[in-house]
Amino acid sequence: MKYDEGYLYGKRELERSSNYNMSYKFIKEYLQLDDSIFSHHDNCYYLENYCHIEHRGGHRYLRPSKCSKFVLKQGYHLFHNYKWTYSYHGTDSKNIDSILKYGLKIPGSLAGDKVVPSVHGSTYGNGIYTSKIPLYSQLYAPVVKWYGKYFQTILMVRQRSESIDVQEGEGTYTINMLNYKNLHKLYKGKISASEMQYVCFDENSCVLHALLVKVHDYDPKDSDGGEYHKISKILDNLK
Numbered sequence: 001m002k003y004d005e006g007y008l009y010g011k012r013e014l015e016r017s018s019n020y021n022m023s024y025k026f027i028k029e030y031l032q033l034d035d036s037i038f039s040h041h042d043n044c045y046y047l048e049n050y051c052h053i054e055h056r057g058g059h060r061y062l063r064p065s066k067c068s069k070f071v072l073k074q075g076y077h078l079f080h081n082y083k084w085t086y087s088y089h090g091t092d093s094k095n096i097d098s099i100l101k102y103g104l105k106i107p108g109s110l111a112g113d114k115v116v117p118s119v120h121g122s123t124y125g126n127g128i129y130t131s132k133i134p135l136y137s138q139l140y141a142p143v144v145k146w147y148g149k150y151f152q153t154i155l156m157v158r159q160r161s162e163s164i165d166v167q168e169g170e171g172t173y174t175i176n177m178l179n180y181k182n183l184h185k186l187y188k189g190k191i192s193a194s195e196m197q198y199v200c201f202d203e204n205s206c207v208l209h210a211l212l213v214k215v216h217d218y219d220p221k222d223s224d225g226g227e228y229h230k231i232s233k234i235l236d237n238l239k
Helices: 011-015 018-030 073-078 093-102 134-138 172-178 183-187 227-237
Strands: 007-009 044-046 053-056 059-062 067-071 084-091 128-130 144-146 149-160 164-167 197-200 206-216
Touching (some): 011 018, 011 044, 018 067, 059 084, 093 149, 093 206, 134 183
Antiparallel strands (some): 007 044, 053 059, 144 149
C-alpha cells in the first residue's frame, strides 16, 4: 500500500472519480445541503495518505485518506492562512446541517434554540474536541448505509494555534474499533500518544473549513474488507 498518493484535483479528474461523485450525491440528496454554502472550486478527492504529515500553525497534521473534500465558504478566508492549523471532527451525519449553520459549539451552549449535548464525555474538560489525525476523528463518525454504500462525515477545521490544548485521547475508541490502542504508531514515531487529541475552549477559535465525506464499499468495521481492518494490518506490519 502506498502511503502518500496525494489527491485528485480539478473538474475533469473529479468527474472521473466514482467515490467523489457518490459523495456529492450524498451531500445533495441525503444531507440535502445547498450548493450555495460551498466553494466547489477547491474541492478534491484524497487518495491514500495514511502517513503524510504536514505543518500548519506550529502543529503537525495528517492529510485525510480515501475521501472527498467539499470546501465551505464560511472558512474560506483562512484557506491560505498558515497561522491556523488543521484538525478534524468526526460526527453523526444527522448533526451536519446544524453544525454548518451554527458552527462547532461547546456542550451546554445553544445551537439555535437547542442545547448542544455532550455525546462522548468531557475527559479533558468541557470544550470542542478535534484531532490532527483524521482516522482518529473518523472513529467518532457513525456509518450511514445508503444506496448500497457506507458513508461517514468528518469536518475539517481550522484552529487558532494558541487556543489548542493537546491531550492523549487514545484508548477506548481505538480499542473498540480497531482492537488497538496505539494508532499513533501508524505515523512511525512522528506523532506520539500524548498529542492525539485537541481540546478548544473558545468557539471562535474553531472555524469550519470543509466537509469530508468517506464512502466505503464495505462497513469500515467489517473484518474482511473494511478500512479499520486494513489499518490494523498496517499497524501489525509496523511491529
